Amino acid sequence: MFDLLQNAFIASLFISVAVGVIGSYVVINRFNYLAASIAHGSYAGVGFAVYFGISILLGTTVFALLLALLLSFISFNNRSRSDTLIGVIWAVGMSIGIIFTDLTPGYNADLMSYLFGNILMVPKSDLIFMAVVDLIILISGVVFYNHILAISYDIDFAKLRGIRVGFLYTYFLILIALTVVMSVRSIGLILVIALFTIPPYISEKFTKDFKAMMFLSGVLAFVFCIAGLYISYSYDISATPAIILTASVFFFLSLFKRR
Amino acid sequence: METVIKIKNLYFKYEKRYVLEDVNIEIKRGEYVAFIGPNGGGKSTLAKLIVGLLKPSRGSVLVFGEPPERAREKISYVPQNINFNLDLPLTVMDVALQGRLNKNKLFFNSEDKEIALKQLNRVGMESFKDRKIGDLSGGQRQRVLIARALASEPEILILDEPTASVDPKGQKEIYKILNDLNITRIVISHDVNIFFEKIDRAVYVNRKIYVHENIEPIIEKDQDHFCEVELLEYLKMFKNKREKNV
Ligand SMILES: Nc1ncnc2c1ncn2[C@@H]1O[C@H](COP(=O)(O)OP(=O)(O)O)[C@@H](O)[C@H]1O
Ligand SMILES: [Mg+2]
DSSP: OHHHHHHHHHHHHHHHHHHHHHHHHHHHTTOHHHHHHHHHHTHHHHHHHHHHTOOHHHHHHHHHHHHHHHHHHHHSSOTGGGHHHHHHHHHHHHHHHHHHHHHSTTOOOOHHHHHTOOGGGOOHHHHHHHHHHHHHHHHHHHHTHHHHHHHHHOHHHHHHTTOOHHHHHHHHHHHHHHHHHHTTTTTOTTTHHHHHHHHHHHHHHHOSSHHHHHHHHHHHHHHHHHHHHHHHHHHTOOHHHHHHHHHHHHHHHHTTSOO | OOEEEEEEEEEEESSSSEEEEEEEEEEETTOEEEEEOOTTSSHHHHHHHHHTSSOOSEEEEEETTBOGGGSGGGEEEEOSOOOOOTTSOOBHHHHHHGGGOBTTBOSOOHHHHHHHHHHHHHTTOGGGTTSBGGGSOHHHHHHHHHHHHHHTOOSEEEEESTTTTOOHHHHHHHHHHHHTOOSEEEEEOOSGGGGGSOOSEEEEEESEEEEEOSOOOOSOOOSSOOOHHHHHHHHHHHHHHHHHHO
């Protein structure tokens, strides 16, 4: 039991670092819909992985990365007009995932465990993957901080300064994909989006500096995970919904604070 | 004087209909030019073509003899809409510093900070440097965006309706800042107050352009308010004078 809790604790920490940074960029750029499309669409990767008997993490990583590339190609020039296509990709990905798990002989598919995860069952190999993704995100976050922030504020001005807007857009969607994938077995593909958006949304209201916003988002995500874990343990309920509901309570409370 | 912007046989369309047709103009170093004309006439489009945010459908735009994207270091721009992303946790200083970025500059050094501060000082916003950009008034934010553009130390500055969301006092301050610069300036305006400034030429943009050369400031501006009504009064005055002389 202690081992499980320890892994859950470490996973929470790693996930919080990633969603604190990436989630903040998602929120200020209003990428929620894109991120959700990557997350849901990646379920196709789960389906393929169980059908062909390869590692789930590998299957979802490949699919999530392909989706990130596809979506960046589709949506870079006109995000609002590509909404429909983004929604269709989301649905197609999920459907493929479900059909392939259905087709897998003798696999009484535990759909729920990938859609909603189980943070108490995170294997060690996932923790290593998470640590690597965190490292990539932190380094990218520092190196491209000023460029991504300039793009987020005023993309036209960023272009005029010669910033590689297209490259950074794609790169950024790839980081979203990696963050989604690293959470597949702990938080799950669907609810991770809530963890992407709720902490930054709250933090944005309390900070006037973007670094502070990312830091506070990470701290909040961690607090929500630990509180959720505690509730889940005490009442013997699933961890992910407990975490997300905890976050939601704070989200609703934050609505009372004006900007 | 050296030509810094050369537009030749320029046509531009977003969709089917041309919004700019057969535009030809050369702008010289140090000139102060106003783009005027009705809403939807194509002023912002022309500005975006000059800075290289849009590409001509036909014809060419050359800045210092090169396509605009090759002259990026020498040209800067203040957009028409300044009220975007107001929730973003970004300070006034952060915004001004963006003028110092370029393709290879990932981090700011002390010189960048010095220049950004100097430009904030020029527009009178230095004491606001730690304030959140979204918390400022329209006129204050406008001035910060001018500082951001100046922080690039451009040789050409293009401002798209910089006084649109600003009260009369703020307008005067902004025009004073522009007047004190000696770089090439293009300012887009759709109100008559621009004629009180020491502009060299006025370009009327309404699908095609019409260039008014050698503009003299019409009167010393000593009143706070001036709009089309006062302009008409002013014209009547001239007409009466002429009739008396006849
Ligand atoms: N992104 C766009 N897509 C399609 N049409 C546009 C776009 N931007 C402007 N237009 C059209 O181009 C014309 C010129 O617009 P604009 O350059 O903004 O004029 P102005 O700045 O003089 O008000 C208008 O008819 C406008 O509706
Ligand atoms: Mg305009």
